[in-house]
Amino acid sequence: MSNVPEELAYSAEHEWVSGEPDAGAEVTVGITEHAAAALGDIVYVEAPRVGDTVIAGEVCGELESTKAVSELYSPVSGTVTAVNEALEGAPETLNSDAYGDGWIFKVEVSETATDLLDAEAYAATIA
Amino acid sequence: MADGILRSPLHDRHVALGATLVPFAGWEMPVRYSGDIAEHTAVRTAAGLFDLSHMGEIAIRGADAAAFLDAALVGRMSAVALAGAKYTMICTPEGGVIDDLIVYRRDHDHFVIVANASNKDVVVAELEARVAGFDATVEDVSAEIALIAVQGPRAEDIVGRMCVRGDDDIRAMRYYSATNILLSGDIHAFAARTGYTGEDGFELFVGADEAGAVWDLALAAGAEDGIVPCGLSARDTLRLEAGMPLYGQELTRDTTPFDAGLGRVVAFGTASKPRGPFVGHDALLKAKVEGPARVLVGLVGDGRRAARAGYPVLDPEGAAVGVVTSGAPSPTLGRPIAMAYVPPALAEPGTVVGIDVRGRREEMTVAALPFYSRAS
Structure with a gap:
């Protein structure tokens, strides 16, 4: 059973959000351990670029493993403020530390997100 | 086993190893254990262990077994030596590929065909339809047989170590040959030097009730060589690197062996070695002449x-x-x-x-x- 940290919020598309997703706040986004495990060894991450506008529930990048490819959705709307450059050379970090060094991008939230799941609700979707 | 999903006799071992199991051709099979790349690399550098229990095995027996297969398949099975193996295909009359197969000759009058899990029932039905008039029987023995593969540069040492008798035979085997061996624990196995990874390796046909013992034996015998259990994901990237076709992707009923660059598997016969008719002959000859x-x-x-x-x-x-x-x-x-x-x-x-x-x-x-x- 994969780890679903209590303190994070989650999207139905298996992204996690760290920080309060309120308008004006900056949050960090990644994919869940469950999503990383389902993809297998991730070999390429195409993240949005700094300055890009992302929209909650819409595709903003892609994740490629040897086995499959998956689209990356933004769990919040806003402007990208940072991208984890280390993933370029070490995409496997998403498998080894999905909630830590495997973060993907940061967003300055433009619109308070109201439809994210708490840990218990997300865990129920993958049980 | 809800909804008729089939499980390998090694299911409990896969669960104990922490494998991720996925539906595959009606079976629940491991897609990975530790990780796709680690498993893939183990096969290229040391050895990997695969559960192929989902593959279909079909026994052909009878005085006309060889003649029947010559008529039913695109290759000339009568020319396969005892203890030999041959990659071949079964085609429609229009030349489309129904399945790609490996045929093992166990005796003059006894062959075992390995078919893809997804096609096994179709292949059995086709063979039954084509056997009329021949003194031969078609028997689906998939449920009785487990297939376990040891693949990689260390495979020869590992399978040799698993043997009580026949380890010299293992070393002497050529690629695409097969022999009977006796494994530790008094387990009889039919060992073929074949595979789907692009590496040297062996495929071991054993009774389904002995699959667990053979799996454990392979892991123990291969421990010093770094053998790793491998899932379907690694199997797919290994065969892709080796340029081997997968039915449903490179091969379908809409492709001929010539489209796939595998026209060599079709034996039309020559003046000195003529061959009788076989299903798909006319369409395949046309495909060969016209080019894909x-x-x-x-x-x-x-x-x-x-x-x-x-x-x-x-x-x-x-x-x-x-x-x-x-x-x-x-x-x-x-x-x-x-x-x-x-x-x-x-x-x-x-x-x-x-x-x-x-x-x-x-x-x-x-x-x-x-x-x-x-x-x-």
Whole structure:
């Protein structure tokens, strides 16, 4: 059973959000351990670029493993403020530390997100 | 086993090893244990252990067994030596591939056919329809037989170590031959030097009730060589690097063996070695003479985004002229590789083609297959 940290919020598309997703706040986004495990060894991450506008529930990048490819959705709307450059050379970090060094991008939230799941609700979707 | 999903006799071992299990051709099978790349690399550098219990096994017995298979399959099975193996296909009268098969000759009057899990029932039905008039029987023995593969450069040592008797025979075996061996624990196995990884290796046919003991024995015998249990994901990238076709992707009823570059499996016979009629003969002879309208090629990319099955192949003007049948980032090469059907005009190695990778064009270069060959 994969780890679903209590303190994070989650999207139905298996992204996690760290920080309060309120308008004006900056949050960090990644994919869940469950999503990383389902993809297998991730070999390429195409993240949005700094300055890009992302929209909650819409595709903003892609994740490629040897086995499959998956689209990356933004769990919040806003402007990208940072991208984890280390993933370029070490995409496997998403498998080894999905909630830590495997973060993907940061967003300055433009619109308070109201439809994210708490840990218990997300865990129920993958049980 | 809800909904009629089949489970391998090794199911409990897969669960205990922490495997991720997925539905595959009606079975629940391991897609990975530790990780796709680690498993793939273990097979290329040491050894991997595969549960292939989902594969179909069909026994053909009877005085006319060889003559029947000559008539039913595109290859000449009567020419296969005792304890030999042959890669072949069963085709429709129109020349389309129903399945690709490995046929093992166990005796003058006894063959075992290994079919893809997804096609097993169809192949059994086709063989039953084609056996009329021959003194031969077709028997689906899949449920009684487990198939366990040890693949990789250390496979010979490991399988030799598993034997009580026959370890010398193991070392003497040529690729695509098979023999009876006796494994520790008094377990009889039919061992074939075949595989689907591009490495040396063995496939062990054992009774389903002995599969657990053989699996444990292989893990113990291979521990010092670093044997790793491997799932379907590693199996797929290994066979893709080796340029081996997968039924449902490179091979379908709409493709002939010639389309897939495997026309060599069709034996038409020669003046000195004539061959009788076989199902698909006329259509396949026509396909051979006319040449294929599309050709299966290898593709290698310089970028990071891999072409995947079903993606269009584009000409320089952006028109779709072909289709990708398999593709993945190659763990061994570190770049995207793929197989695709393209028009003959684009099949020359070195030709650059475009691939529509989810709406964005990526360039790949036609490359000779296989992408990977083991040092021999």
